[in-house]
Amino acid sequence: MTVELRDGVAVSQAWEGRSLPALVRCARPDTSLSAWVAEHREEVDALARRAGAVLFRGFAVRGADDFRAVMDALSPQVLAYGERSSPRSQVSDGVYTSTEYPADQPILLHNEQSYTSRWPTRIVFFCERAATRGGRTPLADSRRILARLRPETVARFERLGVRYVRNYLPGISLPWQEAFQTDRAEDVADYCARADITPEWVDEDHLRTVQTRPAVRRHPVTGERSWFNHALFFHVTSLDEEVSAGLLEALDEEDLPYNTYYGDGSPIEAETLAELRAAYTAETTGFDWEPGDVLVVENMLVAHAREPFEGPRRILTAMADAIDADEVPA
Numbered sequence: 001m002t003v004e005l006r007d008g009v010a011v012s013q014a015w016e017g018r019s020l021p022a023l024v025r026c027a028r029p030d031t032s033l034s035a036w037v038a039e040h041r042e043e044v045d046a047l048a049r050r051a052g053a054v055l056f057r058g059f060a061v062r063g064a065d066d067f068r069a070v071m072d073a074l075s076p077q078v079l080a081y082g083e084r085s086s087p088r089s090q091v092s093d094g095v096y097t098s099t100e101y102p103a104d105q106p107i108l109l110h111n112e113q114s115y116t117s118r119w120p121t122r123i124v125f126f127c128e129r130a131a132t133r134g135g136r137t138p139l140a141d142s143r144r145i146l147a148r149l150r151p152e153t154v155a156r157f158e159r160l161g162v163r164y165v166r167n168y169l170p171g172i173s174l175p176w177q178e179a180f181q182t183d184r185a186e187d188v189a190d191y192c193a194r195a196d197i198t199p200e201w202v203d204e205d206h207l208r209t210v211q212t213r214p215a216v217r218r219h220p221v222t223g224e225r226s227w228f229n230h231a232l233f234f235h236v237t238s239l240d241e242e243v244s245a246g247l248l249e250a251l252d253e254e255d256l257p258y259n260t261y262y263g264d265g266s267p268i269e270a271e272t273l274a275e276l277r278a279a280y281t282a283e284t285t286g287f288d289w290e291p292g293d294v295l296v297v298e299n300m301l302v303a304h305a306r307e308p309f310e311g312p313r314r315i316l317t318a319m320a321d322a323i324d325a326d327e328v329p330a
Helices: 033-039 041-051 064-074 142-148 151-160 185-194 241-250 270-283
Strands: 002-004 009-012 022-026 053-057 090-092 095-097 107-110 118-129 139-141 162-168 198-201 207-213 216-218 225-227 258-262 294-298 302-306 314-324
Touching: 022 041, 033 041, 033 064, 041 053, 041 064, 041 294, 064 090, 064 095, 064 118, 064 294, 064 314, 139 142, 139 270, 142 225, 142 270, 142 302, 151 216, 151 258, 185 198, 294 302
Parallel strands: 022 053
Antiparallel strands: 002 009, 009 022, 053 294, 090 095, 095 314, 107 302, 118 294, 118 314, 139 302, 162 207, 162 258, 198 207, 216 225
């Protein structure tokens, strides 16, 4: 269904056979997206929470400055990237490159920073330059993923949660200095104490952290439950098979850069991992980027990913509207 609004803007909640993301298309390419969003903020919020994600196309968004203006229109709280799990470069205040990961490798579906005790409720992407081939940002509705899982699977994860074990190993994974944006071990200890993380210094350069989080969260506005975690994304078997085998051959399991378990430390069964993968796959959809596109993702309702690509793709990203775990309804 497409609803025509004034000023040459149309809203489609279903287009090209998909309902995720909703599409807001502008027929006047000189129209400022930041100004339009500021004028229609309540409508944008409602649409994003209903659909899970909104793609804005055809507006005048030409670079990082325009993108930052859109973010300011969307939210008064644009975030810095903390407790990092992937390499990014800062472009301007609150605006970063998307994850700098080899172009020939996919990035699996995940909800941004769901392993933390404080996460963005929105993540927003801007296409400055589309890839020559591939490079889509697949999406999957986390509410529908949860609905696809067996009740007994959900019940076990709800009872136990997800345990995340990370090792910050020089030359192998993200250094702790980059992840925590500090060179001081004392700062890491302070952060971990506030964020309910157990740190262990294996040696001077090797930090291991352990944290347990819920697998299912409830959206603070809509009240909907969704599958909100990194249980599959951080599991060692989600790496390329050759990479996974190489790490397991070179390192003890407790020293892997990332791995996940049930909250009591017991392993997640292979059949359960397969069930999770099948649920993500069944709900995955995607679209081709066009330069100037802006994609708003409700992080607690929709997971995002990245396909392999060819060519000089450049997607910028920003995060907004942080929420603490104790602010989330049970």
